Amino acid sequence: MAGRRLVYSGGADGGGGSNMNTFLLQNQRVPESLFFSGSSPSFLGSRSMVSFEDFNGCKRPERQFFQSFDQEENVDEEYDEYLHQPEKKRRLSADQVQFLEKSFVEENKLEPERKVQLAKDLGLQPRQVAIWFQNRRARWKTKQLEKDYGALESSYNSLKADYDSLLKETEKLKSEVLLLTDKVLLKQKQKGNMDPSDSNQQLLAQPQGSVDSVMPSNQEDHSSAKSDVLDSDSPHYIEGGHSPLQEPGDSSYVLEPDQSDLSQDEEDNLSKNPLPSTEYVFPKVEHDYPTPPTNSSYFGFPVEDQTFGFWPYY
DNA sequence: TTGTGTTTTATTGCCTCC
DNA sequence: GGAGGCAATAAAACACAA
Numbered sequence: 001m002a003g004r005r006l007v008y009s010g011g012a013d014g015g016g017g018s019n020m021n022t023f024l025l026q027n028q029r030v031p032e033s034l035f036f037s038g039s040s041p042s043f044l045g046s047r048s049m050v051s052f053e054d055f056n057g058c059k060r061p062e063r064q065f066f067q068s069f070d071q072e073e074n075v076d077e078e079y080d081e082y083l084h085q086p087e088k089k090r091r092l093s094a095d096q097v098q099f100l101e102k103s104f105v106e107e108n109k110l111e112p113e114r115k116v117q118l119a120k121d122l123g124l125q126p127r128q129v130a131i132w133f134q135n136r137r138a139r140w141k142t143k144q145l146e147k148d149y150g151a152l153e154s155s156y157n158s159l160k161a162d163y164d165s166l167l168k169e170t171e172k173l174k175s176e177v178l179l180l181t182d183k184v185l186l187k188q189k190q191k192g193n194m195d196p197s198d199s200n201q202q203l204l205a206q207p208q209g210s211v212d213s214v215m216p217s218n219q220e221d222h223s224s225a226k227s228d229v230l231d232s233d234s235p236h237y238i239e240g241g242h243s244p245l246q247e248p249g250d251s252s253y254v255l256e257p258d259q260s261d262l263s264q265d266e267e268d269n270l271s272k273n274p275l276p277s278t279e280y281v282f283p284k285v286e287h288d289y290p291t292p293p294t295n296s297s298y299f300g301f302p303v304e305d306q307t308f309g310f311w312p313y314y
Numbered sequence: 315t316t317g318t319g320t321t322t323t324a325t326t327g328c329c330t331c332c
Numbered sequence: 333g334g335a336g337g338c339a340a341t342a343a344a345a346c347a348c349a350a
Contacts, residue, residue, distance in 0.1 A: 089343070089344040089345070090344085091321095091346085097322095131323065135322070
């Protein structure tokens with residue numbers, strides 16, 4: 001049985017001359033006191049805690065943990081009394097803990113020799129030292145997890161903020177594109193019966209935002225709308241000049257620097273290359289993603305847009 | 315003093331390694 | 333198969349407010 005292991009059952013012994021270190025096989029179903037070895041008259045039976053109190057249960061004035069226990073007097077009487085005390089768990093002294101902490105900082109794993117040495121130095125059972133290290137490792141791990149969690153959380157928060165602002169910017173640019181598209185379309189319509197030199201004034205006079213979401217798919221079109229949208233910082237930017245607005249297979253479209261207004265050249269181009277009859281439907285930027293498994297574990301990130309490389313599970 | 319929450323010490327059961 | 337590590341848990345010790 002795996003749970004059956006060698007467990008110390010020592011008494012208030014510091015590893016000195018009257019060595020009360022006694023090991024026994026502890027098993028839940030068998031009273032501890034039935035298992036003991038050694039013939040020391042000081043054997044403490046079922047005591048499983050190392051005491052730093054005297055046998056009457058009163059706290060000693062911080063016994064030095066390296067003190068020899070040989071000097072104990074009236075051991076037999078006190079031991080007798082001690083035997084009839086209810087079993088109690090006792091904390092290590094501040095000195096002992098400090099010593100152990102120091103040792104833990106040096107190396108958080110405990111080789112057998114070091115364990116024995118520490119136990120000797122501290123007047124503890126080796127098993128106690130091992131348990132202390134084990135518990136200390138568990139505490140350290142918990143702290144580490146909290147730290148890692150905090151770091152991940154703040155990293156996630158900043159990424160999400162970035163993502164949100166990009167989303168906003170995308171929306172803004174999208175509406176800008178629509179606006180400019182409207183202008184272009186209106187201009188095209190008026191092109192036939194208007195003097196080109198007057199076009200800018202006419203454009204300025206146009207009512208805005210009243211036209212359907214249509215985009216010219218003209219390959220020669222270098223309108224500012226496209227160059228605005230296809231910013232290299234944009235998540236939709238495609239290296240090599242391929243626009244998300246392009247038709248599949250179209251490789252001739254080249255990104256241009258920002259042109260916030262229509263120039264004379266553009267007007268000329270537009271007059272040379274009238275808009276084709278086919279309409280381009282502006283691609284939806286959001287809500288085109290599959291529904292996430294759950295909202296709570298998902299934080300609103302699109303499934304296909306896991307650019308952060310991990311799923312936030314918390 | 316007492317109730318309650320937290321920390322510390324110790325046990326148990328399972329797992330891995332040698 | 334034994335030793336040792338770890339997670340889960342129990343329980344004593346401790347802190348602290350009411």
